[in-house]
Amino acid sequence: xxxxxxxxxxxxxxxxxxxxxxxxxxxxxxxxxxxxxxxxxxxxxxxxxxxxxxxxxxxxxxxxxxxxxxxxxxxxxxxxxxxxxxxxxxxxxxxxxxxxxxxxxxxxxxxxxxxxxxxxxxxxxxxxxxxxxxxxxxxxxxxxxxxxxxxxxxxxxxxxxxxxxxxxxxxxxxxxxxxxxxxxxxxxxxxxxxxxxxxxxxxxxxxxxxxxxxxxxxxxxxxxxxxxxxxxxxxxxxxxxxxxxxxxxxxxxxxxxxxxxxxxxxxxxxxxxxxxxxxxxxxxxxxxxxxxxxxxxxxxxxxxxxxxxxxxxxxxxxxxxxxxxxxxxxxxxxxxxxxxxxxxxxxxxxxxxxxxxxxxxxxxxxxxxxxxxxxxxxxxxxxxxxxxxxxxxxxxxxxxxxxxxxxxxxxxxxxxxxxxxxxxxxxxxxxxxxxxxxxxxxxxxxxxxxxxxxxxxxxxxxxxxxxxxxxxxxxxxxxxxxxxxxxxxxxxxxxxxxxxxx
Numbered sequence: 001x002x003x004x005x006x007x008x009x010x011x012x013x014x015x016x017x018x019x020x021x022x023x024x025x026x027x028x029x030x031x032x033x034x035x036x037x038x039x040x041x042x043x044x045x046x047x048x049x050x051x052x053x054x055x056x057x058x059x060x061x062x063x064x065x066x067x068x069x070x071x072x073x074x075x076x077x078x079x080x081x082x083x084x085x086x087x088x089x090x091x092x093x094x095x096x097x098x099x100x101x102x103x104x105x106x107x108x109x110x111x112x113x114x115x116x117x118x119x120x121x122x123x124x125x126x127x128x129x130x131x132x133x134x135x136x137x138x139x140x141x142x143x144x145x146x147x148x149x150x151x152x153x154x155x156x157x158x159x160x161x162x163x164x165x166x167x168x169x170x171x172x173x174x175x176x177x178x179x180x181x182x183x184x185x186x187x188x189x190x191x192x193x194x195x196x197x198x199x200x201x202x203x204x205x206x207x208x209x210x211x212x213x214x215x216x217x218x219x220x221x222x223x224x225x226x227x228x229x230x231x232x233x234x235x236x237x238x239x240x241x242x243x244x245x246x247x248x249x250x251x252x253x254x255x256x257x258x259x260x261x262x263x264x265x266x267x268x269x270x271x272x273x274x275x276x277x278x279x280x281x282x283x284x285x286x287x288x289x290x291x292x293x294x295x296x297x298x299x300x301x302x303x304x305x306x307x308x309x310x311x312x313x314x315x316x317x318x319x320x321x322x323x324x325x326x327x328x329x330x331x332x333x334x335x336x337x338x339x340x341x342x343x344x345x346x347x348x349x350x351x352x353x354x355x356x357x358x359x360x361x362x363x364x365x366x367x368x369x370x371x372x373x374x375x376x377x378x379x380x381x382x383x384x385x386x387x388x389x390x391x392x393x394x395x396x397x398x399x400x401x402x403x404x405x406x407x408x409x410x411x412x413x414x415x416x417x418x419x420x421x422x423x424x425x426x427x428x429x430x431x432x433x434x435x436x437x438x439x440x441x442x443x444x445x446x447x448x449x450x451x452x453x454x455x456x457x458x459x460x461x462x463x464x465x466x467x468x469x470x471x472x473x474x475x476x477x478x479x480x481x482x483x484x485x486x487x488x489x490x491x492x493x494x495x496x497x498x499x500x501x502x
Contacts, residue, residue: 002383003010003255005251010133012030021085022154022155022158022159023161024289025156025162026153026158026161026162027160027178027285027288027289028158028289029131029162029166029284030039030162030165030166031165031282031289032166032310032483033165033166033169034176034279034282034283034343034344035345036169036170036173036430037050037173037198037279037345038344038345039345040173040174040277040349041194041195042194042253043175043272043275044271044272044273044275044276044279044338044347044348045271045272045274045275046194046195046275047270047275047278047279047348048270048272048273048274048275048276048278048339049118049124049195049271049275050195050198050275050278051274051275051277051278051281052116052258052259052261052262052271052274052278053116053124053128053199054251054254054405055255055258055259056116056128056259057128057131057132058251058254059248059251059252059259060101060132060222061132061135061136061248062244062250063244064097064098064101064133064249065094065136065247066092066097066237066240066243066244067140067239067240067241067242067243067244067247068090068093068094068138068139068140068236068240069143070235070240070243071237071239071240071243072086072087072090072091072140072147072236073142073143073146074236074239074292074298075232075235075236076147081232083147085227085229085232085469086225086236087140087144087220088110088221088228089228089229089232089236090140090143090236090484091140091141091217091220092228092233093233093236093237094136094139094140095137095138097136098132098133098136098137099133100131101129101133101136102129105125105126105129106126106129107128109122109123109125109126110122111128112125113125116262117262117271118151119230121196121198123268124196124199127199127200127202128199128202128203130203130206131199131202131380132256133205134206134207134209134210135206137210138209138213139211141213141216141217142154142157142158142213142214142418144219144220144291145157145216156213156215158338159209160166160212161205161206161208161209164208164209165201165202165205166204168200168201168204168205169198169201170196170198171201172201173197173198174479175365176189176197177191185321185444191364194327197297198403213436222334224349240245242385245385245389246384246385246388249385249388249389249391249392250388253388253391253392253395253415253418253419254415256392256395256399257277257395257399257411257412257414257415258274258277258278260396260399260403260410261273261274261277261398261399261403261408261411262274262399264399264403264404265403265404265407265408266404267407270311273407273408274371274408275348276348276351277351277354277408277411277412278348279344279345279348279351280344280348280351280352280354280355280358281354281358281412282344283337283340283341283343283344283352283355284333284354284355284358285306285357286329286333287326287330287358287359287362288331288362290325290326290329291309291326291362291365291366291369294497312434312435312436312437313437315370315373315436316436316437316438316439317439318370319367319370319371319436319438319443320438320443320491321441321491322367322370323363323367323443323446323447324365324446324487324491325364326362326363327363327446327447327449327450327483328459328480328484329359329481330356330359330360330363330450331454331457331480331483332451333355333359333478334344334355334356334359334454334455334457335353335434335473335477335479335480336467336473336476337352339472339473342396347453351408353409354408354409354412357412357413357416358412358415358416360410361366361412361415361416363480364416364419364420364423365419367424368387368419368421368422368426370383371423371426371427371430372424372426374430374433374436375426375430375433376433378433378434383426385420387425387426388422390421390422391418391419391421392420394414394417394418394422395414395415395418397446398410398414398417398418399411399414402414405479441489442490447488449483450483453479453482453483456475457472457475457476457479457481460472460475460476
């Protein structure tokens with residue numbers, strides 16, 4: 001029995017590594033498109049269009065999947081249900097709703113584009129509507145691959161899309177302008193279309209990925225009975241639709257700032273300001289990728305440890321180490337921001353002041369994610385919905401009140417306040433249902449230490465002339481070493497680590 005459990009945990013760890021690494025690598029490769037866009041696109045407002053419309057697509061994707069992915073896993077694992085019938089039923093539902101969505105958006109593309117502020121580019125709406133429809137439908141075949149334990153195929157298809165998207169972006173935005181004098185390119189390439197080719201690249205890559213999913217899609221219709229079970233569909237919708245509320249609130253907490261900004265900002269050229277904000281926001285995504293990596297490792301760890309009597313101590317340790325290493329990334333990115341800023345074009349540098357704010361947002365988001373396991377493990381997931389809803393209200397109110405006056409600084413700060421508040425709420429409410437002995441003294445010590453080190457760094461930057469920023473980076477490096485030395489002394493003593501190795 002012990003060998004069987006150990007074997008299953010090894011399989012789980014292997015699959016988690018494949019899913020996690022493919023997701024993180026994919027996000028990192030997509031992140032590398034940011035320098036391309038900021039250096040190649042003609043104006044900051046072009047990247048503002050990308051930032052705004054992709055925020056909409058993220059929200060619409062959650063709406064169009066309406067919790068059906070989770071519903072598929074729930075009903076496919078029920079003994080009384082045929083997994084293939086569940087698979088076909090879920091696909092049929094999403095295919096119908098996704099197709100209707102794409103048709104409506106294509107027919108009404110011009111009024112939708114005018115409403116969003118792009119009256120001259122209604123084709124952007126049509127392109128992204130088809131992309132979102134294909135992505136929403138594809139979530140069930142991808143879920144089926146996970147259900148059938150095919151992580152290699154899952155990861156390969158995900159990375160195929162990322163690779164194609166990058167290659168196509170390079171082709172349209174870099175190579176075509178250089179080759180536009182050739183007959184083959186000039187016959188169709190429009191050098192003035194610019195940002196539109198970002199969306200063209202996306203729809204081609206998504207279409208190819210969907211075609212590669214066809215064998216998996218058709219697998220659901222190979223059995224003799226290829227019917228769609230409407231009784232089952234009602235049950236799945238009854239189960240999945242409440243999850244839609246949680247999903248929408250969660251994604252709105254992440255994207256509402258970029259969706260609302262063009263409607264709220266009263267200064268000149270909102271799209272330009274949004275482009276600067278979006279590009280500088282992406283600079284801070286290293287912290288998000290660390291949080292994502294931690295999440296993929298931590299989720300299976302938590303659920304596997306749930307029945308262990310020492311599990312709460314393990315949760316407490318995980319929280320402490322997450323915060324410790326998040327602070328290290330925070331300090332490193334702030335210290336070397338004068339080097340990292342070359343990721344984006346010089347014309348975007350005016351927005352770099354939001355990077356430290358966004359880094360704190362990701363830290364609070366990661367801590368909130370760690371805390372969220374109390375309501376998942378105690379089957380009180382309604383609290384997650386309440387916290388997310390409170391977060392949306394906070395973000396919306398702060399955006400409406402302060403963005404017209406303070407621009408994208410208010411957008412950045414609203415997200416920070418949102419996650420800080422729901423983080424505190426989750427901690428204090430969670431203490432009533434699951435007692436986890438978090439090492440608050442040690443966490444508090446590291447928090448005060450990082451604030452002190454940052455204060456020293458900013459004081460040095462204030463004193464050092466702008467042309468001698470290498471000195472402030474040198475001082476910052478010393479501050480990082482101080483933090484690492486404290487960390488090694490308190491939580492990673494070298495003497496003990498050497499004893500364990502020997």
